[in-house]
Amino acid sequence: MRRMLGAVIAGLGLVLAACGGGSAGSDAAEGSGASDQTLTVFAAASLTETFTELGKRFETDHPGVTVRFNFAGSSNLAQQIVSGAPADVFASANTKQMGVVADKAMIVGEPQVFVTNRxxxxxxxxxxxxxxxxxxxxxxxxxxxxxxxxxxxxxxxxxxxxxxxxxxxxxxxxxxxxxxxxxxxxxxxxxxxxxxxxxxxxxxxxxxxxxxxxxxxINDYPIGVVTSSKNQELATQFVELVRGEVGAKVLETAGFGTPAGS
Amino acid sequence: MTATLPAQADAERKAHDRHDIGIGLPRWLWLPAVAAFTLVALPVVGLALEADWARMPELLLSESALTALRLSLETAGISTLLCVLFGGPLAAILARSRLPGLRVLRSLVLLPLVLPPVVGGLALLFTVGRTGLIGQALHLWFGITIPFTTAAVILAQTFVAMPFLVVSLEGALRTAGQRYEAVAATLGASAGLVFRRVTVPLVLPGLVSGAVLAFARAMGEFGATIAFAGSLEGTTRTLPLLVYLEREVDIDSAIALSLMIVVVSLLVIVVLRPRGAEGLR
Known part of the structure; x- marks a missing residue:
């Protein structure tokens, strides 16, 4: 019984080591050690398809970077970020839930509206x-x-x-x-x-x-970099991708509208 | 050190058995037991600590909360009644009849217990929904549509709560055995009389216990209801559905309503569940 438990724990350790080792291996392959980072993006559920695609493009443009997504209702995401969840970027489906996070001074600068939905x-x-x-x-x-x-x-x-x-x-x-x-x-x-x-x-x-x-x-979708992010630069680059030409094309194809201001 | 403990406990138990003192519990059971209890009880404490007690009366006495509470109590009550009326006989047949394929039947009855409730809701939607197997006929022939009605809530709750009643009652029936029934029958009582006067009184604690569990389960039903019945104040929005919705705008209100569900469920389980049923499965 105890031996079995030991085996299970050892197995778990192996799995964890394998997970951790994956990134270490790619790091060694890079040689430079400059990349090997994970970007965590919290995005509204309605952005699932478009952001997944944009995430893949971002990974192609930034070798060694992995983009992780947490797609859920905006209010859930806002609650999670305020409670200390490790997010680098937050994209909300409405200004109100972005406000929940921004009001706690947890967004760098002003959140920017990148698309609209109707x-x-x-x-x-x-x-x-x-x-x-x-x-x-x-x-x-x-x-x-x-x-x-x-x-x-x-x-x-x-x-x-x-x-x-x-x-x-x-x-x-x-x-x-x-x-x-x-x-x-x-x-x-x-x-x-x-x-x-x-x-x-x-x-x-x-x-x-x-x-x-x-x-x-009209529903505004704001996006912003989370202040506690340890990858500020990368996070800013992701926001730029979303707000740039590539992002606009992907989002427009999915039916999103362009904000009035831009 | 820990490796020797089970062996020790084993030896202790044997010693107890030999001297006929009754079976003591090995001490190491306490650690996982306390952990299990903590896991179940602590989140409720966390919920209570997070609550805004000053706003509690206002939050609980709001019209939407009272409407949802009334709807929850009514639908759960009717669902429990349906579970007893239909699940009771089903339990009797599962426990007593010699039908072939009874094992398969029993597994099927347990299905709502292991299925995610939302799957049950979808299954109901595609059966009794407007385009479903039975729903289409009901809609075309009688102009009846079940989804989005209070009847749909009751159907969803009965679906998820049924196994609780059937399992409790079937266990009671098996534990009780058939000796008394056999005696009554040899004394000339008909099958109906034996069932009414002997079987039912014998398993009453198991029946009440099962009904209480079914009621509590029906009160807490969410997934099947939202998938099958929808959510409209006064018609289909029960307490759990209101909690889920309030979470979006007012977390204090969601917490207050959650505590209301906890209190109602605890009251039902503690007050109504018969002492004698505690040993029964």
Whole structure:
């Protein structure tokens, strides 16, 4: 019994050594010892596909650098960073959660808005219910699912409601945009209010219906380097990649909009 | 040093057995036992320490909190009742009948216990949802849609809580054995009479214990509910769903509601779980 425990511990040690050794080996291969670093990026869940791609490009441009991602809801990420999670870069899906971190003076300089996102109506492929406008969503025979006002997509929905005077009667207020999309894809809801980028990511499974009132609730995505980062220079370079030409192209393809200021 | 301990303990236990003093516990059990207890109990203490006690009354008496509490108690109550009405007979059959393939059946009943609840929710969605196996027929023939209704919450809770009742009750039935039933039957009682007057009273503690666990599990249900029933105040937003949502805007409110769930669940387990059932599995 005790021998088995010993074996398990020794095995664990080996695994750990192997993990640690990986970077040491590449370091030796580099020779210079200048690189061999890990950049940790905390990014909003809606950035999963685009940032993963940008991370790969960054690794290609910076040999020896590994980019690690933590994708989750922006409020979760903000809580984690404030609680001391080791993040180098934070990209939030709204200014409010970036503010939670920036207010504690944990962001270098001013966070910069790098993309915007706006709402779109997700419907079943072919739009069988013929949803054509935001006002159509209030039709009683249309089963509508939205985000709860507590989360960014829900507060955007609320803003459009107030701006248009349309009183929506959703059957459910979901805790995140993915759950809304899921209910539409599974055919249990006729329509859902999600982001343009979510519809783009599920092409073929849902269709998107644009509505002009979406302009009333544009969501800003700010990005910034975390002050406690030990890789300030590398982190700044990553932010530059995201905000630069390469980043813009990748993000635009995914459906993100360009911020008004730039 | 530690290597000799189990052997020592073994010897001690043998000695105890020989002198018929009863089986003592080896002392080394205490260390992992205390660690296990700490792991379970300490996070609750952490939660309580983090709470904003000054705002507690205001947070717990808010309309959304009270609505969610009422909905949680109602749905968990109905779910428990359904577990007893349908799970009770199922446990009796699993424990007593000589059906072939009973082992497979028993494993299937345990499935909700090991499945991630969100998987259960998705399974329900694709079965009773509007496009699902049964859901489509219900929708077309009767105009009934289950998702996004309180009925969906109850269905999700019953799904996840059922194994708790079935396992507790089946254990009680097996431990009780069939001697008394056999006697009653030889005295001329019908199967129905034996079941009502002998079997049920015998396993009542196991039944209550299982029902209490099922209720507590139903109260805490989150994953299956959010996947299958959605979240709307007063209709489908139970306490766990409200906690998850409040976390986004007001962590103090989420903590207060979490503590409310802890207190309600503890009350149910401590007050209602019969003493006699504690030895039963």
């Amino acid at each position: 709402l779109q109506i997700a419907v079943a492929p072919g739009n069988p219910k013929g949803v054509a406008s935001f006002a159509d969503l209030a039709e009683p025979e249309t089963t509508l699912v939205v985000c709860a006002p507590q989360v960014p997509c829900g507060s955007a929905t609320q803003k459009v409601e107030q701006a248009t005077g349309v009183d929506l009667k959703p059957v459910s207020e979901e805790p995140d945009v993915r759950s809304v999309l899921g209910k539409v894809i599974s055919g249990n809801a006729d329509a859902g209010l999600v982001y343009v980028t979510d519809v783009a990511a599920e092409k073929g499974k849902v269709d998107g219906v644009n509505f002009p009132e979406a302009e009333k609730a």
